Amino acid sequence: MNISEKINLTGTSPEERSPEDRSMAIRESLRNAIIDRRLAPGTKLSESEVGSLFDVSRTVARAALQMLAFEGLVKTERNRGAFVSNPSPEEARQIFASRRLIEPGIVAAAVERITPEDIVQFRRQLDEEGRYLNERGPAARRAEIKASGDFHLMLASVAGNVILQRFMDELVARSSLVIALYGRSGVSSCGHSEHTAVLDALEKGDGARAAKLMIHHIDHIEADLDLQVKQGLGLKDALSPI
Amino acid sequence: MNISEKINLTGTSPEERSPEDRSMAIRESLRNAIIDRRLAPGTKLSESEVGSLFDVSRTVARAALQMLAFEGLVKTERNRGAFVSNPSPEEARQIFASRRLIEPGIVAAAVERITPEDIVQFRRQLDEEGRYLNERGPAARRAEIKASGDFHLMLASVAGNVILQRFMDELVARSSLVIALYGRSGVSSCGHSEHTAVLDALEKGDGARAAKLMIHHIDHIEADLDLQVKQGLGLKDALSPI
DNA sequence: AATGGCAAGATTGCATACGATTTGCCCATT
């Protein structure tokens, strides 16, 4: 159960490139590992292990884990440690309910501010997304989930509200976890075309249509999930079946 | 500039009542102090000072400050320390834009789940709010801001989405800061009646009306702000006035 | 008198050490 191979240490930080917060770099690295499933839900992230992996003390490893706990990607249990989050179906529903609420607003804001350069950027992103769609294997699948999330994050970035952007950051990351856990089919084979449709509407300046498409898109993602209580194992639930 | 008097140490934690995370208790205490202005924006919160105030080491004080930084209530500068946030007008606008987006959704969810007991609780809360409205002095003013925020948080709680609840927690807290900084008149003398109106609509099950009232309410709060760059003090702005 | 540099003080960043708590294993007892 060595997590060392799962984490792309050099992926986010070429080396000691940033003299700034190292805990932030560790957070980024772990975040990426979590959202594209190199670290499975439930995996234990011990402070010492993370610390030695990134060659820092427990202090800074702990700070990174605290940040991840704050954004809901890991859960910490006192005196037991930190574990990659294992979102419950209820949590999953709430995540998507939040997205259904926020993303139309983001789309509406984005349509006011999007530039032709942004459009070009988006097309490039969608191309990459489509490329992964046609590849096989878990690596391509992971990359696809990641790219799909990036589309939504780019949208939030264009919308220009840093607070909503941070909320979306969290929601997209947690969505990735949920899809990894409860996803039924191949992620969102329809997702790519839906992204394209949203972008097309944005390009035409049709915010209302883009927002509607976005809601449908989110609905489709959630509909692809199998949110049964199969993973109920909560014991608390098991003990009070009535 | 001793902050010790500003913090109600016993307010949130009677003593060592919680054997659990002390940093969480410190965060709560500082949070309360910030959102009702006992700690003014810009105030420095040094690790050692906070630590000795709560009789803990810098380690746990630091953890509390990190959490506050994460929710935007304090800003940390590397090698300089943590300071109570001084939201810019732009930040303020984004905070209220976010609330305009999220709160109608919360209201819509709340109308589906609100119980008669909740209504009673809300009435009690509104009574207390009204009481502060008729009192004079900064203490009553602070209590009024707090109580006003609590109304929105109760709503989020009733809505039953813990993620949105946490977002609102952050947004309400930051709003308090913004109102403290840019508030023009007496907070929201109209706010109380508007809260009542929202609740009335909720009680009648008229979610659409409640949502509309909520948007107006938020608009009114924001309209009461003086979001000029008077506090621009950024120097960077002052130097490039064109 | 104003400016520039320097050194002392203060504060954070980080690592490490020690105590506390939990977990799992082993063995004794029934």
Added chain:
DNA sequence: AATGGGCAAATCGTATGCAATCTTGCCATT
């Protein structure tokens, strides 16, 4: 053989120490 107690290993929670960095006041120089 199953159960219960207790010990040992592992891990977390917290305090503290040291180095790095920033601030500030002082002094020399112009």
